[in-house]
Amino acid sequence: MDIRLLNDDICKILKSLKWIKYIRFACDNKDQLADVSKMVELFDKYKLPKSRVFFYVIIRDIETAEFIVQSLNKMYGGFNIYAQAEVKNGKVNKLHKEFSRYVYGRCYYRHTWDTYKEKYLIRR
Secondary structure, three states, rough: OHHHOOOOOHHHHHHOOOOOEEEEEEEOOOHHHHHOOOOHHHHHHHHOOOHHHHEEEEEEEEEHHHHHHHHHHHHHOOOEEEEEEEOOEEEEEHHHHHHHHHOOOOOOHHHOOHHHHHHHHHOO
């Protein structure tokens, strides 16, 4: 779904749907975090479970992706987040792929990206 289009009417519809396991949004840049904040308010208003929200984050640069992931985690620690490494010229940056693992494994709950790199990547 396009998070920018989320409003009261759509939240009422989402509240009535029982067959959807996850409501999926993308959050690919810092500007979209304001829309996520609005979503949290609307979900609270309509008592929609935020644990059913799934965010896709594209990894164009790790600093931005980490900021987004940490911000989503601070807004509500139960969002499901998937970070997708961007493919350029048919190749995936190895560090971006590792960042995707960091997010997929929910390591951002316990470590910053820098701490994770020092603790787990230096040894490899």
